[in-house]
Amino acid sequence: MTNDSGLPWSAIVEPDREREFQLRKMRLHESLVEALNLKFAAGADEGASRRMFRDAVISLINRTLPGEPMSYLERMARELIDEAEGLGPLECLIRDDSITDVLVNNPQEVYVERRGVLERTPVVFADASHLLKVAQRLTARVGRRVDESNPMVDARLADGSRLNVTIPPLAIDGATISIRRFPKHPFTLSQLVERGSLTAEMAAFLEAATVSRLSFLISGGTGTGKTTLLNALAGAVPHDERIITVEDSAELRLCHPHVVRMESRMPNTEGLGSVGLRELVRNALRMRPDRLLVGEVRGAEAIDMLQAMNTGHEGSFSTIHANDARESLTRLEMMIAMGGFELPLPVIRAYIVAGIRLIIQLARWKGGARRIVRISEVVGLRNGEIHVEDVFRYQPAVSGEAGGGFQTTGHIPACLERIRGFGFDFPDEDFRPPV
Structure with a gap:
């Protein structure tokens, strides 16, 4: 089973394996950031920094993940780049134009609405800290800040999507993210x-x-x-x-x-x-x-x-x-x-x-x-x-x-x-x- 972007969604039957993938990815990402002396490359606009990061991703994967199947390596490379330049695990959902709502309840529960129907996805975050970082990255993109002193943000993303982020102490089970997306071409x-x-x-x-x-x-x-x-x-x-x-x-x-x-x-x-x-x-x-x-x-x-x-x-x-x-x-x-x-x-x-x-x-x-x-x-x-x-x-x-x-x-x-x-x-x- 795949989503409309052609990405595999079969992992929903193996949430523990998916969580282990995300934890492994975050460890590799931290190694890359430390090696390149970058602080979360999401803020980097220079093409040279991005090319350096992508080259480092390929090198690290070839060096540290011997024996893994090619599909695993390709996914790891893609998601490491998404982690640096995009929205981490949510990036594949944002690319899918058939999705109208992205709803993150906690690190292990991510839902989408497609064609009026809610469905759970296999997407998970490594842990609560990983989810919080993505939430903070989203709010930073619109010039807003979410932290304990300002635990709720309602804003509009650059593409017109509506964003709501809530973090503890307001969100009891950890950070939540709600993204309401709109069609690029309105219906007649x-x-x-x-x-x-x-x-x-x-x-x-x-x-x-x-x-x-x-x-x-x-x-x-x-x-x-x-x-x-x-x-x-x-x-x-x-x-x-x-x-x-x-x-x-x-x-x-x-x-x-x-x-x-x-x-x-x-x-x-x-x-x-x-x-x-x-x-x-x-x-x-x-x-x-x-x-x-x-x-x-x-x-x-x-x-x-x-x-x-x-x-x-x-x-x-x-x-x-x-x-x-x-x-x-x-x-x-x-x-x-x-x-x-x-x-x-x-x-x-x-x-x-x-x-x-x-x-x-x-x-x-x-x-x-x-x-x-x-x-x-x-x-x-x-x-x-x-x-x-x-x-x-x-x-x-x-x-x-x-x-x-x-x-x-x-x-x-x-x-x-x-x-x-x-x-x-x-x-x-x-x-x-x-x-």
């Missing part, structure tokens, strides 16, 4: 249709709604594809419009010619210099945006986002963590109420109804499949409550797994009038329920 709506996330009819409706400047809220749990869908929808925004994105950790990669990206900032070691999402949203509104995209709304910035949607920035999007459309609206109400705004609940609800037109709910099924399970229209207020009607709905298979079908509900969206005003032809019959 057409590609999401090909993957079964929605139908061509649903994609056409969402594309028309985007061009018609309807504001969306994309809702779902962790790993359901909210950011992926937001990227795809933004691709339908006309190219003569200016988009400003605001995120806690920059994940959006829009295929659009006029985008300004902004990212919040954590406080420094003295607790100063933080810039939150709310400040960024308010600043973005001074930058002449046609549309505002908030990567994820989670606090007081909700009121500023709604103000943008209600004051000439229609067609703005955001994501929210929630299990259904009703819960997403309740969470929005709570964010505004807990943000210190002395607004009566009826006013908050009226503000939400005026700003948000569609809610798209996503879910992930057993086996890793991601689906849009509902596209709902915010119809208005009814007896003081926000009234929502489903336009499209996903009916799962009887087993509860992905494999069911999408269907219209019979609700004729009130927003069709606006969509038709932008030149799109959607007959009422398109939304009739199946016979």
Whole structure:
């Protein structure tokens, strides 16, 4: 069994042997560093130092590992170089473009997510010290430090991946590393249709709604594809419009010619210099945006986002963590109420109804499949409550797994009038329920 990089994963059935390999590698690495008077060649940028190290690796292996099979020697050489210039045991995972998450629980447990499914890998570290060194190397790459005085780091790597490192005393069983990776080329709506996330009819409706400047809220749990869908929808925004994105950790990669990206900032070691999402949203509104995209709304910035949607920035999007459309609206109400705004609940609800037109709910099924399970229209207020009607709905298979079908509900969206005003032809019959 191999991973997508062609590297062997059969060692998962022999964890003790794999750990012994890593211990042996670390001893050889220490000998190389001492012999070459280098301190962890990861920081060396000069080509000469790297060539010297690689030559020394080949020489040391030939001298100290007689009798080992060629496959063992080749792997040892490759991993020694990775230890010096890369991320040690994690390097083979980082090279694998099919992996979306790398999750290190402790020196002996490393998991990945591939195509929506978590799986344990044979990758192990020599010991807790080895894992800590790799964690420190990762944080150093982004100009951050992780130690006992600063035991938790959340940052963005150079390739856009999201990094979280936690070490003792916060991490009880030793250092942990979580790397969330994103595709180099974001999916389009057409590609999401090909993957079964929605139908061509649903994609056409969402594309028309985007061009018609309807504001969306994309809702779902962790790993359901909210950011992926937001990227795809933004691709339908006309190219003569200016988009400003605001995120806690920059994940959006829009295929659009006029985008300004902004990212919040954590406080420094003295607790100063933080810039939150709310400040960024308010600043973005001074930058002449046609549309505002908030990567994820989670606090007081909700009121500023709604103000943008209600004051000439229609067609703005955001994501929210929630299990259904009703819960997403309740969470929005709570964010505004807990943000210190002395607004009566009826006013908050009226503000939400005026700003948000569609809610798209996503879910992930057993086996890793991601689906849009509902596209709902915010119809208005009814007896003081926000009234929502489903336009499209996903009916799962009887087993509860992905494999069911999408269907219209019979609700004729009130927003069709606006969509038709932008030149799109959607007959009422398109939304009739199946016979």
